[in-house]
Amino acid sequence: xxxxxxxxxxxxxxxxxxxxxxxxxxxxxxxxxxxxxxxxxxxxxxxxxxxxxxxxxxxxxxxxxxxxxxxxxxxxxxxxxxxxxxxxxxxxxxxxxxxxxxxxxxxxxxxxxxxxxxxxxxxxxxxxxxxxxxxxxxxxxxxxxxxxxxxxxxxxxxxxxxxxxxxxxxxxxxxxxxxxxxxxxxxxxxxxxxxxxxxxxxxxxxxxxxxxxxxxxxxxxxxxxxxxxxxxxxxxxxxxxxxxxxxxxxxxxxxxxxxxxxxxxxxxxxxxxxxxxxxxxxxxxxxxxxxxxxxxxxxxxxxxxxxxxxxxxxxxxxxxxxxxxxxxxxxxxxxxxxxxxxxxxxxxxxxxxxxxxxxxxxxxxxxxxxxxxxxxxxxxxxxxxxxxxxxxxxxxxxxxxxxxxxxxxxxxxxxxxxxxxxxxxxxxxxxxxxxxxxxxxxxxxxx
Ligand SMILES: Cc1cc2nc3c(=O)[nH]c(=O)nc-3n(C[C@H](O)[C@H](O)[C@H](O)COP(=O)(O)OP(=O)(O)OC[C@H]3O[C@@H](n4cnc5c(N)ncnc54)[C@H](O)[C@@H]3O)c2cc1C
Numbered sequence: 001x002x003x004x005x006x007x008x009x010x011x012x013x014x015x016x017x018x019x020x021x022x023x024x025x026x027x028x029x030x031x032x033x034x035x036x037x038x039x040x041x042x043x044x045x046x047x048x049x050x051x052x053x054x055x056x057x058x059x060x061x062x063x064x065x066x067x068x069x070x071x072x073x074x075x076x077x078x079x080x081x082x083x084x085x086x087x088x089x090x091x092x093x094x095x096x097x098x099x100x101x102x103x104x105x106x107x108x109x110x111x112x113x114x115x116x117x118x119x120x121x122x123x124x125x126x127x128x129x130x131x132x133x134x135x136x137x138x139x140x141x142x143x144x145x146x147x148x149x150x151x152x153x154x155x156x157x158x159x160x161x162x163x164x165x166x167x168x169x170x171x172x173x174x175x176x177x178x179x180x181x182x183x184x185x186x187x188x189x190x191x192x193x194x195x196x197x198x199x200x201x202x203x204x205x206x207x208x209x210x211x212x213x214x215x216x217x218x219x220x221x222x223x224x225x226x227x228x229x230x231x232x233x234x235x236x237x238x239x240x241x242x243x244x245x246x247x248x249x250x251x252x253x254x255x256x257x258x259x260x261x262x263x264x265x266x267x268x269x270x271x272x273x274x275x276x277x278x279x280x281x282x283x284x285x286x287x288x289x290x291x292x293x294x295x296x297x298x299x300x301x302x303x304x305x306x307x308x309x310x311x312x313x314x315x316x317x318x319x320x321x322x323x324x325x326x327x328x329x330x331x332x333x334x335x336x337x338x339x340x341x342x343x344x345x346x347x348x349x350x351x352x353x354x355x356x357x358x359x360x361x362x363x364x365x366x367x368x369x370x371x372x373x374x375x376x377x378x379x380x381x382x383x384x385x386x387x388x389x390x391x392x393x394x395x396x397x398x399x400x401x402x403x404x405x406x407x408x409x410x411x412x413x414x415x416x417x418x419x420x421x422x423x424x425x426x427x428x429x430x431x432x433x434x435x436x437x438x439x440x441x442x443x444x445x446x447x
Contacts, residue, residue: 003038005058006082009050011043013088024083025076027068028130028322029411030333030376033076036063041088045171048200051084052169052440061443064196066106066138069130071322071334072409074142074195078444084200086137091203095120101160101177105203106137110144113206122208125152128405129319137201143193145405147244147276147318150232150365154405155192158206162188165200167436177205190431195407196442198435212243212278216288217311219303220295221269225250227298228273229345232365236341238294244276245365246318252325252361252372256317260324263313268301273364274314321361322370331377335388335412337395338368338404350394356387368404392419408446416446 003016015021016038025033037060042048055062061081068075077083091105093116102124104113110131117124126139127146134144140162145154152158161175174188175181191198222228232245248256250271256264281287283306292299305311325332339347344367351358351371362370371391376384392402392415402408408416417425428447432439 005054006038006040006051009040009042009047012047012051013041013043015039015041024065024068024085027070027073027075028326029071029073029406029409030331031073031076031410033073033078033410034081036077036081036083039083039085041085043088043090048165048171048202049169051082052165052167055082055440056167056438060440062200062440063442064137064141064200066135066141067109067130067133069134070138070142070409071336071406071411072142072195072403073411074407074409074442074445075138076410078410081443086135086200086202089137089202095122095208096177097122099177100208101205102208103177103203103205104136106135106140106201108136110134110136110139117208118211120208121211123211124158124206124208126155126158129322132319136204140192140201140204141194141196142405142407145363145366145368147246147363147365149368149405150245150363151241151243151278156189159188159192159204160207161205162191162201163203164191164198165202167199167438167440171202175205179207190435193407195409195446197432197446199441212280214278214280214283215243215311216277216282217305217314218275219268219305219314220273220275220298221267221271221301221303222273222298223270225271226345226348228271228364229348231273231295231298232344232367233341235294240277240291240294242275242365243278244274245363246274247361247364248272248321249360251359252321255328255359256321256324259328260317261320264317267317268303274318325359325372325374329372329374329377333373333376333384333388335371335373335391335402336362336368336404336406337371337391337400337402338366339395339398339400341365341367343367343398343400344369346398347394347400350398351391354387354390354394356391358387358391363404366404367400389415389418410445413444413446 006014063081063083065075065085086106089107093104095102128144143155358371
C-alpha cells in the first residue's frame, strides 16, 4: 500500500522511514518480526476510524504496541502490518477516592498509574518487574502479573471496565466502574490478556485498595537450593501469605554476584529467596518471631532489610535480572512456565531428568518460574526446539501451563497450538472471528 492514505489520517503521527521502522521489529523477547509498513501514533477517534477502514480495504494488519517491553513477540509485525503505537493516545489519569477506582488511557505509563494511586494513599497492586518501563495498555493486553501476584493476583483481577477499538472502527465501553456488576458474562475481561487480537484497548478503569502501610522485606539465603522449593506451600499452610516470594537459583545468583552491579556482589547464599510481607503489623517482633518459627531451621541466615534504601536496592537487583542475563547472553531464550505451588519440587526434579541446560529465577511464591536457556545461541535449532517443547510438556504434565505472565504472542504460538485442547483453540478462533471479522487486529498472534 502506498503510504499516502496513512498520511491523510487527521491527527496521527506517521513514521515510514526505514530507520524509524527498524526498532519496531523487536520487543524484549528473542523474536524478530517483519519490518512494518509504517508506524502510526493515533491521537483521535477519527484516526482510529480511518485506520480500521484502511486496514480492511487494503488488507493489512494493525499491531497494537505499548512500550515494547513484551517478552512474547506480541507487538512485532507478522505479515503485512502497520504498528499502532498507542503512546500518544490522549487522556489523563483520574483517581476516585469514593469509588476506589482509577481511570487511565492506554498510553499512561504503568509507573504513573501506580504513582497516582499512591498519591491518594491507595494501591494498584499489579507489579510486573517492568512497571517502571511499560505502558498501562500493554499491561492490560498482556494481563501482566509480577512478584505480588502470589497475594494480589494478576492485572485481570483489578480491571472493572475497558474501552476498546473494535472492528467497526468505533471505541466501545465494556463493564462499569464498580466491583459488583453481573449483567451477563464479562466481555471486558476477554480483552484483558488478549494480546491485541480482539481489538485495541484505549483505556480502562481499575479497582484500588488502601495502601499497605508496612513492609517486611527479607533475604533468605540457603546452602541447598532444594530447601527453598517446598517453602511457598509450607508457608501458606501455616497461614503466612507473602506479598512476594522471589528466588535466584545457584547459577543465576553466582552470575549476578560475579558480573552484576556492585550491590549484587554482597548477595548471600548458594541460592537466595526474597520474601516480602505487607500485612499490618508485619514489622513487629512478634510477627518476625512467628515467621522465623514457621520457616524452621532454614531461617538460620535470614536477613531483615529494614531500611527502605536496602529494600529498594534488593528490588532493583531483582528487576534488573532479566536485562542483566540478556546483556550477558544476548541470544538466550527465556520461558516463563508456571506450575501449582505444590508441584514446584516435581518441576525441578523433572527438569534435571530432561537434562535441559537451564537456569531459573522468578516468582517462586506462585510457581511462575523464569527458565532461561542461556546457550540457546549455540544450540542446534532442532535441539533447542526439543528442549523448549520438553520444558512446556513438563509444566503441562504437572498441572501447569507454558506461560505464567508473558503470554503467547509469536514466540509460543506453535507450542500453544500443539499443546492446547483443540476444541478450546477452535473456540478461541471463533471468538476472534466474532470480535474481529476482517482479521485486522494483531494477525498471526496467539491463535
Ligand atoms: C525487564 C522485564 C521484566 C518483566 N517482568 C514482567 C513481569 O514481572 N510480569 C509480566 O507480566 N511481564 C513482565 N515483563 C513483560 C512486559 O514488560 C509486560 O508484559 C508489560 O506489561 C508489557 O507492556 P508493554 O506496554 O511494553 O506492551 P508491549 O510489549 O508493547 O505489547 C505487549 C502485547 O500487548 C499488545 N498491546 C499493547 N498495547 C495494547 C493495546 N493498547 N491494546 C491492545 N493490545 C495491546 C501488543 O500487541 C502485544 O501483543 C517484563 C519485561 C521486561 C523487559
